[in-house]
Amino acid sequence: MQNYFEMIKNRRSYYNLSEGIDLSNEEVKYIFEDILNTTPSAMNSQPVRVVLLFDDKSKEFWTKVNETYDNKIDKDKFHGFFHAKGTALYFIDDDVVRKMEKDIPSYADRMEQWAEHGCAMIQLNAWQGLREENIGASLQHYNPHIDKWVRDLYDLPENYRLVAQMPFGKIEEEPEEKDKAPMDKLLKVFE
Template identity: 40%
Template sequence: MSIRESLQQRRSIYGLKKVLPVSIEEIKRLVTETTELVPDAFNMRSQRVVLALGAKQDALWDAIYDAFGGKVAREKIDGFKAGAGTVLYFIDTDVVKGLQDKFPLYATNFPIWAQQANGMLQISIWAGLRELGVGANIQHYNPVIDDAVKKLFDLPERWQLIAQMPFGGIATEPDAKEKEDITQRVLIAE
């Protein structure tokens, strides 16, 4: 499957289940290999990933619900908890700071470049999951959940949480995606 075909199939899948069409080992391999392969400016390797599975998956979404003190719908959180796992995306801010110090002329760009690399990592893993027949969606409950996540996984303070990607077997496919007039967003200058 080509990259474009993967992106065409990639969708936000909210109907998740714990049963996967592939082994957990395949998921681990996908996340590990993709994290190694996705580029990062100046080869800074600022990206960090936690793959929450099993009891940690359930504990994560319970902790997220608790962090909001009941101000998010339990049904929504339980929908994410129903998945087989969650990919948590981080940036190691010490790595970024180290390069800012080493290359002061580019200092303001390193946080931007780290965010860009994180976005590339997210879409690459998301498309890779879909290639495996696994559904996923992306969530942004941070910064409200930052302390709870760091405590649950015993993570260093320098890891900045960027996004959460619950994934699992596909319980329900989303409706067909509406086509847009892409010329409103893409200008081709010849």
């Protein structure tokens, strides 16, 4: 297992993906189970839900997303999404958020935000954890335009709110370096 900081440096947005990963669907499922079991959430409320799509189910999803956008998703991007091994859909269960607001009224105005934080943590853990297994991923936001048919297609309750979509697969191309803001703007130290 490599050093944690090497691991987080390896995470990038990978768009050019294909199906041929080394792990079975079952092994990818275990990764998500571990992440859902271990990632913290505000007051242990666990408001995040994940739907995992593999193979033809993932292809069907991206075909429908593209149709929703009148088949106008950038061709290269769509090629990578369509040929990915799978896609993780991240949701927040709004019933959990409403219950937290009711149970802990003194923090009611924070619950929504904290659920989003918890969801982001799960997304990042998955993004990095998959990369550790040599699987590339990116984070996409075609919601809310796809929300209605997503709920219908996977038979999900009204209280599931789609937050993000993460196609993942074999890395076909390393992304270019990106500009980084100067560190003295990002970090201040007093000692």
